[in-house]
Amino acid sequence: MRIDIITVVPGLLEGPFAHSILKRAEEKGIAKVRVHNLRAYASGKQKQVDDYAFGGGAGMVLMVEPIVKCITALQAERIYDEIIYMSPDGKTFDQNMANELSLKGNIMILCGHYKGVDERVRQKWITREISIGDYVLSGGELAAAVVTDAIIRLIPGVLNDETSALTDSFQDGLLAPPVYTRPAEYDGMKVPDVLLSGHEAKIEAWRFEASVRRTKERRPDLLEGKDF
Structure with missing residues (x-):
């Protein structure tokens, strides 16, 4: 399995994937997690990835162009089974969903930030929206780490005891x-x-x-x- 995570704050995801079960899965060649900095796909000297919302209101919105550039670049390398957007109004993540996603080959996860992403991204490119609970975080990074951990630990060979995940x-x-x-x-x-x-x-x-x-x-x- 390969999971690609798109974020404007890649540093938030350095710790969770460098230790324990996720690190072991990487070392065994069973699963790969790659974090992509959205700013690398932004235009201009400032590498701007967000802007004010049309119609006014507080907060910034992640722009459609850099997100689509990143998604397109990743899709040019492989076919993705799911492009997931972490969102408070997505379907609540549970064990059944983790089981289902653990059977996939390639997954892309887009982390929201600020006031979220341009709605056109959600309409055209996102295949599934997921929430980890009825509360709001500063961004989707921690939620993406939760989902990634729950999925990867279910893949055969990741845990030392094959029956461990089945008795959770x-x-x-x-x-x-x-x-x-x-x-x-x-x-x-x-x-x-x-x-x-x-x-x-x-x-x-x-x-x-x-x-x-x-x-x-x-x-x-x-x-x-x-x-x-």
């Missing part, structure tokens, strides 16, 4: 069960006996029941329409 919260519509590690007792608090039993069927049954119980307590909305 939301994969089966439930929150993940409690987890424990050594020591078996600490400050009077003991690990449930069943987890120390070595009985795989009983352990799996306990985990499922614990997942349902935790979901009922913390996210009952996830159980709507389910018979648990």
Whole structure:
């Protein structure tokens, strides 16, 4: 997989992709993430990428020309399955969407900034708009990092334990069960006996029941329409 991210603030994305799982995916040759500075596609000495909105109002708008130049240059190198725009009014990102996108080959992500991008970009070039929640960030960079991390960790071979991503919260519509590690007792608090039993069927049954119980307590909305 390759993910190309277009931004006016590339420095915001240096940290997330230089460490941990995303770095490992790059080193294994499983996934690549490339960040593109939108200003490199701007005209004039000032490399202007934004301007005032027609009709007035506060805030600046990212201009259509540099965005289209960048998109076109990237499309000349490869075919993209999706061109995503990170936006507060996009469809809310969830695990099902992450699963779907993890099956793609090439993805482009445009990060909004200021008051957003010229609407004509969204109308003609964007194939999908995504939000990570009902709140507003200063730009789409952090949201793009969240989406990228959630997608890449699902690709086979990225995680050391192939089953790890499959047992994450939301994969089966439930929150993940409690987890424990050594020591078996600490400050009077003991690990449930069943987890120390070595009985795989009983352990799996306990985990499922614990997942349902935790979901009922913390996210009952996830159980709507389910018979648990």
